[in-house]
Structures are given as C-alpha cells and as structure tokens.
Amino acid sequence: MTVSEFDLITQLFADIGAPRADVVLAVGDDCAVLEPVAGQQLAVTTDTLVEGVHFFLDVSPEALGWKAVAVNISDLAAMGARPAWLTLALTLPSIDLDWCRGLARGLRRACDAFGVQLVGGDTTAGPLAITIQAIGLLAPGQARRRSGACVGDLIYVTGTLGDAGLALLARQSSDVVLNGAELVACTQRLEWPQPRLQQALLLSPCVHAMIDISDGLFADLGHILTASAVGATIRLADLPRSTVFAQACTRLQRAGMAVEAVYDLQLAAGDDYELCFTIAPARVAECARMLYQLGCHCIGVIEAQRGLRCLDGQGRQYTPPHTGYDHFAGRAQR
C-alpha cells in the first residue's frame, strides 16, 4: 500500500465519537490531551479481540468495531464508572478499505451509544487484532470492587445468561440446530453485546461488589468470591433465560441434549456481558422496585463457606465440567 492509503486508514479512525468538552487534543499528535473534572478518579481498562480466537473473519467489521468498544465499556460499567475516552491499537494484516470503513462505523456507533470519544491510537501491520483501552470517570470512593461482597448478601444478575454461548455452540456443533428467530436473537447477543451501563450507574450506589460476566458466571462470580474471601450457593433454576434460549433449549433437550449442557451454557460459555452483583439483604427492600425495573434476578446468596456451590432443579449439588473460558485451552472462539 502507499503512504497515502495508510494515511487514509489513520484518518478513518481520527474522528470517532462526538467531541467531548474534556478533550483538549484528540487523534493526530504524539499523545491525546485530556482534562478530567477536578476531584474525579479515573477507571482504566483494556481488552483485546484477536482474529481466530475472539472472532472469525466472517463477522461483519461493523459488529466487530461495536464489540471491541462494548466489552471495554462493560468493564467500566462494572466498576460504576462513567465512560469518557478510548484509544485504539489496531493490527491489520493488509489494507481492505471497505473492511476498515465497516470497522470505523461500528466503533462510531458504540462511541455514540456510550458517550465516549476515540482520542488516540496506533495502526500496525500484523495478524488482525483490536485492542481498546477505555478510561472512565468516578467520584472518589464510588468504585465497585470485586472485594466488597459480605456474608448474607444476595447475588443478582442483570438480563439473561447463555444466549451468546448458544449462538456459538450452534455454529460449532452440527447437533445443535436453531430455528431462524433463535439464531438471529442469539447471534445478536454474541456479536452486538449490550454492556449494562445505565443499569450499572443506577445500581452502583446500592451494591457491595460488582463484576461483568465475560468469561461465564461461574468464573466471574468466582472472582468476586475469591476477592471477598467468601463463598456462595446459587440455584441453577434461578439463572435467567431469554424466551428464545428457553424455547431452543427445551427443544434441544427433547432431542437428547443433556440438561448439563444447558447449565454449561449459562455458567461457563461466557460472552454474556451482563452484570453480577451482591447486595445486603437490608437494602433489598428499598431497591426492590429498581431491581425489578432493571430486570435483575436474584440467583443466590453469599456464604462464609468458601467455594461456589450450584444447586440443580432438584436441589442437588451440581459440579460444572467447565468453569469458564480458558484463554489457552484452544476452545474455538472467544
């Protein structure tokens, strides 16, 4: 490619997200210059999506751009932070202007949706990968850490679990056949994850500990338990299911799929980008209306006994065969 084509790529990513008043200097110099409101703390996170690992080349570049931003926004949300700025480190094997334009559209959609501005970046040649780093703002003391869970807290999740995992399973296994509507709805969850930012900002003052579910509930709730030095029991029948997920699983179970496979989708498949949080029983009453309106479901309770216990529909203890996404185990996609 010529230098002018390279410049063109750079320009594609130079002006993404509505200009924010706290951005002094955006893309185009050695650094971006930002002016946080005095007294605010910063929340900083980074996430990489790698081709062949987190996505396949047949995904639309627009969805990919959206997801690269969304997974980072989900981390900021889980901290109770308000997203502000992004940087993009993009590694491209070659130049495909149409593909890059699609990626830029997806980034733009996400930046507009979450009120963030892309302020800097680096484009390099190499195997396709997208690293976003996101910075958000927090009032001092308002960070919702993984370590805040207390014995007796109730455990809640937003939304529904397992949809994205089902889309991936259907793609990978010829035994798992979804109908058109199911495939569309579950693929939407996989490719266009919706970080629960508004819910997080509303819930944040009420919760003891919060995390986003990216590697699967079992692993991510496990991080809360480890960081808080507590344990928990959850009831698998209480894990919220979307209508399409419930319908597809009922049919697939009738056709021979084990109930354990359904549990696995909800516990360990990952890519849900819901929130998992704990809340003191004394605060549940005052927050009940909000919890209901935000579509949160209680799935269990924090206990002193370490470890995460899962009870199946008959109240028997269930030990999951997978405990969340293993980054190096060679599973086909994350």
Place this chain on the structure above:
Amino acid sequence: MTVSEFDLITQLFADIGAPRADVVLAVGDDCAVLEPVAGQQLAVTTDTLVEGVHFFLDVSPEALGWKAVAVNISDLAAMGARPAWLTLALTLPSIDLDWCRGLARGLRRACDAFGVQLVGGDTTAGPLAITIQAIGLLAPGQARRRSGACVGDLIYVTGTLGDAGLALLARQSSDVVLNGAELVACTQRLEWPQPRLQQALLLSPCVHAMIDISDGLFADLGHILTASAVGATIRLADLPRSTVFAQACTRLQRAGMAVEAVYDLQLAAGDDYELCFTIAPARVAECARMLYQLGCHCIGVIEAQRGLRCLDGQGRQYTPPHTGYDHFAGRAQR
C-alpha cells in the same frame, strides 16, 4: 495450559513498577482506579509491537519488555508529559513461563526507570503482540504539540541518529559487516531505546513544537511541518552521528557503500527515539547552555515554503529514496 498456569502469568504482570500514591487500585479488578492531582491534564498514548514486524523472536524478552514501555514513554516525553501509569495488552501464542518472566523483568526495569506503575492489563491467546497504553500528567497549557513550529525557528535533535537503523541493516544485509564494538553499541540502541524523558521535561518550556523520532527524522519532522503548515531546510552534514556510527560508515563507504545509504539510515531507518523540536531564535541564546548540556544539535531551520529540503555536504538538494518507515510495505522489521 492449566488455569493455574494462566493465573501465574497474570500474577507475573500484576506488580510491576513501584507503587504510586495516585494509584487507588491496580491490577486485579475490572478496572484500575487512579487519582490524578486536581488540575493536571492527562496525556494518553498507545503503541503496539508485533512479532515478525517490530521484533524477531530471538530478541531477549527482557529487551522486548523494556522497548514496549520505552516507545510509549518516548511519546509522552515528546508531549512534555510526566509518565504515570501503564496498561498492558499481551497476546501470547502459548505459555513459556521463562519467556514471560523475562518480559516481566524488562517491563519492571522500564517502569522503575521512568517512575511509572503498571495498573492493568489483558492477556489473550493469539499471535505474539504487546500493546502498551501509557498515561502521563501535564500542567494545563504545557502540551508541546506538533503544530507549534513558526517560520524562522531553529530545528534541533537530541542525541545521535542512525545507530538503530545500522544495527538492523547489518542484520539484514550480508554486505554490511560491523565489528564487535559497533554491533554491540548499535544493537543496544535498537533493542534498548532510551526515551529522552529528562531532556523533554527540561526542554519543554523552551520549544515551539516537539516530536519523538520513531519512524525516521524525515517522516517525523514532516509531521511537525504538516501540522504547523510550514516547511524546512536541513543540512545532512549536521545530523549528529555517534562515534561508532561515524566510524562504521566511514569504513563501509570506503568499501563501496554509497553516501546516500548513510543519509538513508539517519533520515528514514527509524527507531532512534530521539526528540526533534523547534525553538525561536530569540530563545536560543538563553537556552544555549542547556541545549549544549543536553547534547542537542541544530540541524536546520523552519521556512515558509512548504516541504522538507535536505542539503548534502556540497549544499546540493538531496531527495531521499525512502521517506520513513512504511507500516505496510513489508520492510523486514519495525
């Protein structure tokens, strides 16, 4: 690999750089939480090193860790910012604990050298790549942009140019043979670049425009000229050369290397990580002692006529065959 090995890798990168008072929460939650001094602006930059493009696998992981940090510190320095915090997005094809320990050692050396703390990160499976994002602090209005150059400004560079490029050329071309001392010194410049942070902080109040030289002087000074809507003339005989570079080039020229190849190393090979800056003639007198003590050399002057003109030893105009590193042109390393 097992999950515990993955945890081990994560732990290797969890505690790098001396703890800073402005870090509320470092590695281990959804986000890091940082508390900048009220009234300070933030400078933010990101740079990726990709295996096979920016480095080869035979480089020591310790040098690689150092360089991944150093190239980002160089960007902060060029802005006049004081480095504070880093995040690391590391993509690994497989787990080699010894290699990862070496990388962590290099990251730690660089963090200690520049007073920064690694506060967050993401480890993914995939082709080897290292993305660092760095955040620095700046007094309001103190950012030294590329766009500040004025007609009549003198153009300076720190240190010497071409050493890293010569190391790379010797590696790639059997015609270019360096003696032991030359190879060691030039390879040191390539693999352990020293960002000119102290110089940048001292020079910053005096300069109109500043940039770090990563893609080669011709391209990077070109960025200043474009952003400032000016032009320049530089004299190639004034480009500072290290003793080993001068000695090696004299010998190589005697053996038939064209002088243009020497110019090319100093103008376009890149990886110098020196500073290029412009300064008003009226300020040169008061800064002369500092410029001398910091080892800065005047190489040219900013002019109204757009474009960058290079004059050779005989005062003739010289047009470089390469104008800096082209990220997608398939040159062997950057």
